[in-house]
Amino acid sequence: MTRVLVVDDEPQIVRALVINLKARGYQVDSAQDGATALELAGAHRPDVVILDLGLPDGDGVEVIRALRSWTRVPVLVLSARHSSDEKVQALDAGADDYVTKPFGMDELLARLRAAVRRAEPVAGTGEESIVEAPGFTVDLGAKRVRRNGADVRLTPTEWHLLEVLVRHDGRLVGQKQLLQEVWGPSYGTETNYLRVYMAQLRRKLESDPAQPRHFITEPGRGYRFERTPTRR
Incomplete structure (x- = not known):
């Protein structure tokens, strides 16, 4: 059974989420502040975290960073903050998705299911296993x-993005295709997600992230993985 940790200081939102999640067979823990959230995450090891950024004891971005210091658990941000910079900050800290308040419960649950799927192992496809x-x-x-x-x-999202690119070794993968394969069919215009996560992959895998040789941007089109470094 999938375990969800809900972190929000608005009781009515927590109550609505707990009722809807339990009705769909999820186990649910809840916290109203960041400190309690981190304690519960360490004790119960949730499969996914739904996290508000405006918490009484600090910014939820710090909670994301604390989680990312030891776990790959998918983090779905739920926030009233709408600006692109704040979304990028949360994604850059390690969030997997970002939903703004007010939100539709069906959409939130669909995004939660997508986040859980990204974290699940995938069956082999008969393709080359080690690249x-x-x-x-x-x-x-x-x-x-x-x-x-x-x-x-x-993180699961970083891995899934890397996996899609590697499986298309040497071929351009369009922005919309990447968004839909990694985040789900309802995505297609959230190109800031791609910029953030490509920057994270480059930081972790490129010898010079500022001059990438393996993870190549085709401006306005998409991205390409080059196993053999491209000439500069």
């Missing part, structure tokens, strides 16, 4: 990345 590039190795079967002999920790 080696200079400096790092991607094991598609084990969902594992190693760089210079050490494991690289990726």
Whole structure:
């Protein structure tokens, strides 16, 4: 059974989420502040976190950063903050998706299901399982990345984006295709998600993130993975 941690200081929102999630078979824990949320996450190891950014004891972005220091659990932000900069800040801290208040329950639940799916292992497809590039190795079967002999920790969303690009080795993957394959069919215009997560992959895997040689941007079109570094 999937376990969800709901973190919000608005009792009516927590109550609505708990009722709807339990009605659909989820186990639910709830917290009204960041400190309690981190305690519950450590004790109960949820499968997904729904997190408000405006918490009484601090900014939810700090909670995301604290979670990302030890877990890959999907984090779905639920916030009244609408600005693009605030969305990017949350995504850059390690959030997997961002839903603004007020929200539709059906949409939120669909996004939650998508976040959980991204974190699940996928069956093999018969394709090449291990992809080696200079400096790092991607094991598609084990969902594992190693760089210079050490494991690289990726969030489920970072991994899924990497997986899609690697499976299209050398081929352009359009922005809309990437968004829909990684986040789900209802996405197609949230290009800031791609910019944030591509920057994170480059920081973790490129020798010079400012001059990427493996994760190439085709402006206005999409992105391409090059196993063999492109010439500069």
